[in-house]
Amino acid sequence: MVLTSVEKMVGLQKKTSGIRNICILAHVDHGKTTLADCLISSNGIISSRLAGKLRYMDSREDEQIRGITMKSSAISLHFVKGDQEYLINLIDSPGHVDFSSEVSTAVRLCDGCIIVVDAVEGVCPQTQAVLRQAWLENIRPVLVINKMDRLIVELKLTPQEAYLHLKKILEQINAVTGALFTSKVLEERAEKETESERVPDTAPGDQIYDWSTGLEDTDDSHLYFSPDHGNVVFASAVDGWGFGIEHFARLYSQKIGINPAILLKTLWGDYYLNTKTKKIMKGDQSKGKKPLFVQFVLDNIWSLYEAVMKRDKEKIEKIVTSLGLRIGARESRHADPKVHLNAICSQWLPISDAVLSMVCNKLPSPLDITAERVEKLMCVGAKTFESLPPETQELKSAFLKCSSEGTAPVIVFVSKMFAVDAKALPHNKPRPLTQEEIAHRRELAKRRHAEKLAANQGRELSEKPPSENSSEAAGNPGDTKGEEEQLSGQAEITTSKALKQEADNKESFIAFARVFSGVVQRGQKIFVLGPKYDPAESLHKLSSQCSATDDLPLVPHMSCCTLENLYLLMGRELEDLEEVPAGNVLGIGGLQDFVLKSATLSTSPACPPFTPLNFEATPIVRVAVEPKHPSDMPQLVRGMKLLNQADPCVEVLIQETGEHVLVTAGEVHLQRCLDDLKERFAKVQISVSAPIIPFRETITRPPKVDMVNEEIGKQQKVAVIHQAKEDQNKIPEGIQVDSDGLVTISTPNKQATLSVRAVPLPEEVTRLLEENSDLIRTMEQLNTSLNEDKKTHEVNQKTLDRIKEFKHKLEQNLPGRKWRNAVDQIWSFGPRKCGPNILLYNFEGYKRSVWQCLGSAVKELTKYRDFDNSIVSGFQLATLSGPMCEEPLMGVCFTVEKWEMNKLGEMLSTGSQDSGESDAVEHKQNEDTSLKSSCTDEVCSVNEHQDGSQSIPKSPEKTSRHKGEVLLADCYGPFSGQLIATMKEACRYALQAKPQRLMAAMYTCEIMATAEVLGRVYAVLSKREGRVLQEEMKEGTDVFIIKAVLPVAESFGFADEIRKRTSGLASPQLVFSHWEIISSDPFWVPTTEEEYLHFGEKADSENQARKYMNAVRKRKGLYVEEKIVEHAEKQRTLSRNK
């Protein structure tokens, strides 16, 4: 196969109907990159002998060493099928969960995907995850069941067994798609139903319907994988073969004379061939017959494998000649039978043909983009498509047309930025000279030679009589010109050297993008729209016709840039392009300063930003980094910025403590980020802290039975007293703690008193809050815009329904008298207004609701109105860092049961001025001598003014306003600030009045292990406090699947340890799953004689929670109560006592 030239590719890019943008998705190690190799080798980019060994798309060194893909990368392939030519933009993606964000960036740019499943392992957790992602992006999947050779060679299954096994895998994967699909159909039905409900003339009887009918009506056949639909290929990427059943249907229809269409329908399934009647019959199993698939397909492959593995020369010869293949002597004599096998199979059933023709037949071209997908891409958050400005709505047709005409608006989506070595850019690479260039150079050399000759002649002439000076004059300029040229040439060389050196050290960022409409051209000016850009807002300021070349006013989240370079992505190589038409994947250079991670580019300001990518992984592993040499700090900071840009998922932040922190998705991701930082972006030596493990703080219900180990009531009191002692200096007033945990506390100026109680939320509610944090954030935004009386954008009915459902669910999960009306009294969520903690109000005279957006509450002005934000802020602060180790809270409900403001407070809030009130103020202040003594002069002087004696004449209103302001900011600072601090303290004390617990982040993992290593896997799990949830045997194999949960804190090195202990037979993938309460009390100390005996004085060897808590406190520089000298009496000189 010859290499396709760039010109050819450019030609193909223009034929939109022949383009297929696809990605390969699968669980880790199921063979994506190997499959990509096979497809690439069909284009001659790599040799077919190396296909599967090279792993061409894994261009990074660490990818090759570890054998896993860490980034998604694209390559364009040319495929000819019949008289049709296709351009296939193929994206290989990683399967390791740590890099699942790379999968998100890939699926956004594609129209279809190849799901690869290992024939032995079947559907794995990541397979489900990628199917879900494909589903969320509305892209169509096809299936490749890979590693078929393992069924023959490793598992040694018979063809019949293999058939049953494959059937099961198909069932599994269809079950996953089915689940996704069903929920969607039901949702759509429900939507239709609510719409029809709104239509008044629906007959009441129609409202009852059978849910299942929805499923039956919809044609879902294209969604399921079935060989007879042509969307399944059976393959072995390593051995280079693959087939869809139509190949065999065609073959056998000729051989046995059966209609190919019938054979295609029956080749997969419970059918057998009645040899006597030459008819295909149903029900193979019941009659003990061989299914067609076994007879016609698997038997052949099995016998070929057998022949080659046993080196049965005769049989091989027979097969090869009957198939009409020609095998080279080198392969057939090779010591490794696999090579021979590969040579035969890849000629007989070339995998690239099978897979690529399936892709071209079954996956859509960019022209087939559905209206549903377009609307989903265009609507961010709670907005509906109808609420977008009309100019924006018009762009939908541009998406659907995917037109490459000059008039079509350009719309491009950048899904990630990736760094390449500047040396690898096409214009920095040495390239072979073209014929014209060679001719040009030859011409130049000739001329220079001629000039030299002429100069020599001139010199000769100058030695002649001066009568011929004229020719000398003619010669000289030539000479100097030559010198000049030389000089400038040298200068060029040196500058280019300098430039090259600079380029050597530089990373260049390229945007990984796709054109959805129009033609992008090199040097074109275009708008860069950030994720928060709002076309409605900018269309007020700009006309929809304006272009990026105009001089425009500043619009938030929008900037203009020039597309400096366009590239064809060819795996490890890049090729320069002048323009790229709609429907293609491309690389764009020169966006480094405009795009951080992803963006939308358009020539029209009416274009909305695309919906953000769906990231499945939660970044959870954080480390602090610092340079080994402090002077390298600036490089490190720059490097971290670059790293942040180059990775879709990593988070880079500077903590309040001043540490530079990297947040990554897992250990492997962390390692890759650190390597990148060290070797590419910062190029300095760095030291890395131990992973910072996140915890959550919560409270539990006090135990009903006071057991010895659970004497929490007393313990807690000790803790509270202790804490109070610590904080004595900060808060002069005492706090009141009731026996049932109600904390009453006043602001420092005594103007307001709060009573707060903390109660644990039911687990289910916490989970609900966590799951719906996006929804809560949307609610918050809606409420804010309602409160500000802004023109609210039309809210998606779906979002409103979701909010209603959320509210309903909360009500359901907060039953009983204790929680009566609780849902309606929710004041706020926290921390950051969307977290898993609730603030309730439970006092008279106040009404406010987070459900405002549902229209359930009216705005009401009360005396509390002006300061309620302070209370909410105090709550937010308290939930952000708890009293145990300043970690965020989770699953706690705070109820404000009393909020008293004495008259001054009220006056401050309502702004009423009454002289009587000021007396009261004075009276109060006189009472509190300590307060008075600490009063600033200002306040005192104000009070004197109030007495009306020697005051400077002022208008009465002015004085009183002045007074109000000053009292707002008395010696304790602004009143609102005091309220915030008091609320925060109240929450903290309320927490401490209850049994506190730490919550640990938990990973889930699925480990596949054979029976021999099972014991060791359990040993490692239990050592690390893991808990096995489930253990089952994979049918047909001797592999056990163990599902377990493991605290994140104990997970570092877990995968490595398992791999080592099981000699590489088991390798788990850890996925963040949930937070779990650590049952032991971190404040527990042995108190009774028995406990001393049992646990010893220290006792913290047993107390996991305390260990965690102290570690966090130490890290944060907080006070840790621990003994420094443990066994003082035992200190002695060892040598003497020996």
Ligand SMILES: Nc1nc2c(ncn2[C@@H]2O[C@H](COP(=O)(O)OP(=O)(O)OP(=O)(O)O)[C@@H](O)[C@H]2O)c(=O)[nH]1
């Ligand atoms: N027996 C057998 N092994 C295969 C086959 N295809 C791939 N492999 C092996 O499976 C391992 C993983 O292959 P990769 O192609 O790197 O898998 P991947 O899906 O790209 O892995 P990630 O990118 O890390 O998710 C390699 O050792 C391959 O040699 C196959 O058809 N048969």
Ligand SMILES: [Mg+2]
């Ligand atoms: Mg790979």
